[in-house]
Amino acid sequence: MLKKRKEAKKNIENGNEQEKKIAVTVKDLHIAYKGLQKISIRSHLLKLKPIKKDVFEAVRGVSFEIEEGKILGVIGRNGSGKSTMLRAIAGIFSADKGRIDLHHNTVSLLSIGVGFNKKLTGYENIYLSGMLLGFSEEEIKKKEKEIIEFADIGDFIYKPVKMYSSGMYSKLAFAITAILETDIMLIDEVLSVGDTQFKKKSYDKMRELISDDKRTVIIVSHSTPTLLELCDEVLWLDSGKVKMQGDPKTVLDAYEKEMNG
Amino acid sequence: MLSMKLFFSNIKKYYRYAIRSAKAELKSEISESYLNWLWWIIEPLSFMLIYTFVFTVVFHSSETYFSIFVFIGLTCWEFFNRMITGSVRLIANNRDLVTKVYIPKYILLLSKSFTYLFKMFISFALAILLMVFYQVPFSPTMFYFFLILPVLYVVSFGFGLLLMHFGVFIDDLKNLTNIGLRLVFYLSGVFYNIGDRLKGTLKYVLLRGNPIAFVMSEMRKVMLYATGPSFEGLIIWFVIGIILCVIGIHIIHKNENSYAKVI
Numbered sequence: 001m002l003k004k005r006k007e008a009k010k011n012i013e014n015g016n017e018q019e020k021k022i023a024v025t026v027k028d029l030h031i032a033y034k035g036l037q038k039i040s041i042r043s044h045l046l047k048l049k050p051i052k053k054d055v056f057e058a059v060r061g062v063s064f065e066i067e068e069g070k071i072l073g074v075i076g077r078n079g080s081g082k083s084t085m086l087r088a089i090a091g092i093f094s095a096d097k098g099r100i101d102l103h104h105n106t107v108s109l110l111s112i113g114v115g116f117n118k119k120l121t122g123y124e125n126i127y128l129s130g131m132l133l134g135f136s137e138e139e140i141k142k143k144e145k146e147i148i149e150f151a152d153i154g155d156f157i158y159k160p161v162k163m164y165s166s167g168m169y170s171k172l173a174f175a176i177t178a179i180l181e182t183d184i185m186l187i188d189e190v191l192s193v194g195d196t197q198f199k200k201k202s203y204d205k206m207r208e209l210i211s212d213d214k215r216t217v218i219i220v221s222h223s224t225p226t227l228l229e230l231c232d233e234v235l236w237l238d239s240g241k242v243k244m245q246g247d248p249k250t251v252l253d254a255y256e257k258e259m260n261g
Numbered sequence: 262m263l264s265m266k267l268f269f270s271n272i273k274k275y276y277r278y279a280i281r282s283a284k285a286e287l288k289s290e291i292s293e294s295y296l297n298w299l300w301w302i303i304e305p306l307s308f309m310l311i312y313t314f315v316f317t318v319v320f321h322s323s324e325t326y327f328s329i330f331v332f333i334g335l336t337c338w339e340f341f342n343r344m345i346t347g348s349v350r351l352i353a354n355n356r357d358l359v360t361k362v363y364i365p366k367y368i369l370l371l372s373k374s375f376t377y378l379f380k381m382f383i384s385f386a387l388a389i390l391l392m393v394f395y396q397v398p399f400s401p402t403m404f405y406f407f408l409i410l411p412v413l414y415v416v417s418f419g420f421g422l423l424l425m426h427f428g429v430f431i432d433d434l435k436n437l438t439n440i441g442l443r444l445v446f447y448l449s450g451v452f453y454n455i456g457d458r459l460k461g462t463l464k465y466v467l468l469r470g471n472p473i474a475f476v477m478s479e480m481r482k483v484m485l486y487a488t489g490p491s492f493e494g495l496i497i498w499f500v501i502g503i504i505l506c507v508i509g510i511h512i513i514h515k516n517e518n519s520y521a522k523v524i
Contacts, residue, residue: 091363094518115358
């Protein structure tokens with residue numbers, strides 16, 4: 001009894017001590033594309049020797065932590081493993097080594113959009129995508145109107161998604177992820193979705209989402225001004241490894257210097 | 262064991278998604294055709310008429326209640342056939358989904374299986390109407406239907422899981438399964454009675470070794486001929502089905518997050 005109480009007290013003390021709660025822990029993350037090419041039975045039978053495995057390691061040993069409510073920017077040249085890492089955090093790719101811990105937070109990947117079933121209507125896809133992001137039907141019902149309004153695609157919402165223009169598609173995708181808010185948001189490239197009007201609307205919405213101090217955000221971008229403006233911390237990836245991590249100004253200055261030098 | 266625990270917690274978490282997605286899919290299937298939901302009835306009925314015509318008029322088949330005999334066989338076959346063909350390309354067909362959000366992949370198969378189950382139930386409802394029409398005498402053995410159905414489902418789901426996994430990596434698996442299915446179709450006795458037509462080891466092997474032939478013949482026994490099913494066979498196939506499912510679930514847990522890298 002006494003022991004239990006002591007423990008409980010200790011826990012409370014610990015809780016006060018470390019006010020910063022970690023939202024994302026990435027430890028020694030390795031992701032490789034290897035030996036996973038499709039095979040056909042013919043080529044398999046003809047070659048008696050095992051097929052040469054073509055290993056490409058996109059992410060090689062990245063570790064970092066983010067506190068809850070912080071905004072982390074990720075920068076690096078093309079092919080440095082940024083998007084791969086983001087997808088792994090979203091749970092789409094598996095890590096070959098190392099681990100990712102989201103501490104039971106919900107996560108969504110903005111901008112490449114949620115997966116739609118193209119045969120179904122936009123309306124039905126709102127529900128299906130929402131449920132895959134971990135929301136219940138009731139929760140989505142409450143937000144349904146807001147999503148449809150934000151997407152602003154008129155009667156097309158009741159038509160099959162395959163009839164959508166690419167602009168409408170991304171507008172709906174953005175509306176779903178932006179209105180159904182998750183604890184952790186992953187943003188791949190600052191959005192350039194739809195026409196000028198929608199672009200402004202989505203940018204404003206994004207600013208609003210990011211500024212919520214409960215929400216943890218990871219932004220991948222090539223634009224140093226945007227990252228400088230939005231982020232609390234910046235991670236510089238170079239060929240799958242962390243080259244530098246820290247205060248946005250320091251990291252971004254160094255990055256710019258190398259890119260231009 | 263851990264794998265199964267995760268499986269059940271995932272089912273609990275995603276079953277509403279699976280149901281909703283199945284409903285939406287059924288709706289979308291009919292929304293673009295003129296006769297919409299009538300197709301779910303017209304299609305199985307026409308197949309039944311074609312087979313009945315060919316085998317009574319052309320081949321002079323003499324089974325009792327031949328139309329219903331064919332219809333029950335066809336209904337079981339169609340479910341299995343749809344599960345197998347549906348699962349081979351399932352991941353590739355859901356590329357948009359799989360590359361953008363995490364979902365336990367067997368949920369896709371589960372959802373698909375719901376749509377197939379729905380169609381099968383319509384088919385069975387028609388079979389019962391036909392039985393009333395042809396005045397098949399009622400027998401309490403008909404309730405064994407509810408015992409045979411789970412066996413068919415579990416076996417189909419088990420094979421489906423395995424094919425879904427290998428279908429991701431092996432491009433021409435679809436062609437192979439098509440050939441395999443055609444073979445199984447003719448060996449399953451959809452329009453002939455294996456028990457009467459064949460003799461000796463071949464009959465034994467086909468009836469026992471081919472789960473679909475077995476399920477079909479059991480279904481006909483209890484529905485048409487007022488005979489009880491072979492419990493021993495049902496249990497054996499149920500257990501095999503469960504084992505297939507467990508293996509499939511384990512393989513999918515281990516590999517599912519690599520699918521997005523391949524397709």
